[in-house]
Amino acid sequence: MxxxxxxxxxxxxxxxxxxxxxxxxxxxxxxxxxxxxxxxxxxxxxxxxxxxxxxxxxxxxxxxxxxxxxxxxxxxxxxxxxxxxxxxxxAFGNGRGTVADIHYARDPAFFRAWLGPTLNYSCGYWRSATNLDDAQRHKMSLIAAKLQLGPGDRVLDIGCGWGGLARYLGEVGCRVVGVTNTPAQAAFAQRHCAGLDVRILGCDFRDPQVRAAGPFDRVVSVGMFEHVGRRHHGEFLNLCRHVLPPGGLALLHTMGRTTPGDFDSWTDRYIFPNSYVPSMADIVEAAAGRFVVEDWHNFGADYDRTLMAWHAGFEQWAKVQSPPCDPHFYRTWRYYLLTYAGYFRTRQRAQLWQIVLAKDGVAGGYRSVRDVCPTARPEVKKV
Structure with a gap:
């Protein structure tokens, strides 16, 4: 045999x-x-x-x-x-609680060691960037530009993680409510955003208090839609529609699947349990009758560079651990970061999409944004 x-x-x-x-x-x-x-x-x-x-x-x-x-x-x-x-x-996967308990509940110091100071656990935007931190800041600047954000705007950040984007938007004067169902993330994000008009809710996006926190001018979700599950796509977009005014914008930043079948069975079991990477058809079907798709931006090739940068940081973290890092843990995370880089490099199996949705459509049409000023930085408020 x-x-x-x-x-x-x-x-x-x-x-x-x-x-x-x-x-x-x-x-x-x-x-x-x-x-x-x-x-x-x-x-x-x-x-x-x-x-x-x-x-x-x-x-x-x-x-x-x-x-x-x-x-x-x-x-x-x-x-x-x-x-x-x-x-x-x-049919049934929803990611509720499972990924939070297994993946994101680790000490934030572990992630910060290789994600960098922005604490962005999602694809950076490398169009004008030469390092990971700039790529992540350019990504956040791009999101702000696509959502046409300005001081005083109320923003719902669904799946806010450790609060990197919420902090960035708070620093440019937005009023932000972030949502994460991981208690460790919620506690860290609230500290990370201290002194800013940022409130963190430690709950599932379907919790009634999320709707009660509205209305909002804009909604953003970065790297969270993959954990919603196909069965709940409609619920997710219903929430977005409910809290937005007519013409209000929502932005989905999500990995996308371009081939049928299982995306990666090993990652599903050991890294992101019960997750579901959506296809274009999944998103269009969920948006129908709820939103107009105004813009669809694919920069999946940038995930290769992001993952390789994360891997380099992870290797540096592993080298300085005392006692040494557990071999099984080390090899599992190394395998995850490097195999995902290979997936995105082929441009055949996985993509990264930023999708701008408008409630009832933008009157006169939406202006697509791709370029951000490489030197642009928010004016940081003293805290």
């Missing part, structure tokens, strides 16, 4: 020009023969589990995944279980 699995996996890798025991950066070294059976049975899920267990290695995981995805080899071992898992998540 093992030898049959090994032959199948080797043939699969050869299609992507990947050798077992080769000396190129994307070639792999197998330390434990169980690797082959794990991949043959469970595909991407098995490959990730085997990597965390130290059954195999690769000098450049990002280049390996880039090749495997580009050739379509990543889909050849998806199997019935992978298709069934994806179908269940499309």
């Amino acid at each position: 093992r030898f049959g699995s090994e032959r199948r996996v080797r043939r699969l890798l050869e299609r992507a020009d990947v050798c077992v025991g080769g000396n190129r950066p994307w070639d792999i070294e197998v330390h434990d023969g169980r690797f082959f059976g794990s991949v043959a049975r469970s595909g991407a899920l098995g490959a990730g589990e085997a990597y965390s267990a130290e059954w195999w290695d690769c000098p450049r995981l990002d280049q390996l995944v880039e090749r495997v995805v580009a050739t379509g080899a990543v889909d050849r071992f998806a199997g019935y279980l992978g298709r069934a898992r994806a179908a269940w998540r499309r």
Whole structure:
């Protein structure tokens, strides 16, 4: 049985020009023969589990995944279980509480070590940026420009995380209500935004107090829509519509899936449980009758650079840990960051979208924004 699995996996890798025991950066070294059976049975899920267990290695995981995805080899071992898992998540997955409890509840110091001072855990905008911090600040400036924000505007930030965007908008004079269902994030975000007109609600977006906090001039959600679940897309946009005035704008910043089926079964189990990456059709269907889609901006290639920058910061964090970082934890997070970089680099499987929605449409049309001033910074209020 093992030898049959090994032959199948080797043939699969050869299609992507990947050798077992080769000396190129994307070639792999197998330390434990169980690797082959794990991949043959469970595909991407098995490959990730085997990597965390130290059954195999690769000098450049990002280049390996880039090749495997580009050739379509990543889909050849998806199997019935992978298709069934994806179908269940499309129908029922909602991410409520699960991701908050498993992923985001870690000490904020861990994330800050490699996300940087902006604490933005989402794709940066690298059009005019040369480093991670600038890319994240340009992203926040781009969001403010797309939403046509000015001093005094009331903004609902759904999925505010550690409050990086809420703080940025508060510093330019907006009045912000942020929402996160992770208690550790809510507590940190409130401290992070101290002295600004920013209020953080530690609850699910469906909690009645979110609606009660309205009305708002604008709504923004960055990196949260992936955790809503297809079943609840309509509820999410109903909330946005309810709190906005006629012509009010909402911005979704979300990863997007461009191929059918399971996005990544390993990440779904070990990194972002119960998540669902939406397709274009999912978003258009949910917006119908609720919003006019005014602008659709794809800068998925920027996620490759963002993830590689995060990985570099994560490696620096791991090097200075005393006692040393747990090997299984280290390999799991390294695998996540580098394989996602490979996914986005191919431009075939995953994208990053910023979508501007208008309640009943913008009278006379909406002006799309792509350029931001690289030197623009908010005037920071003294706190």
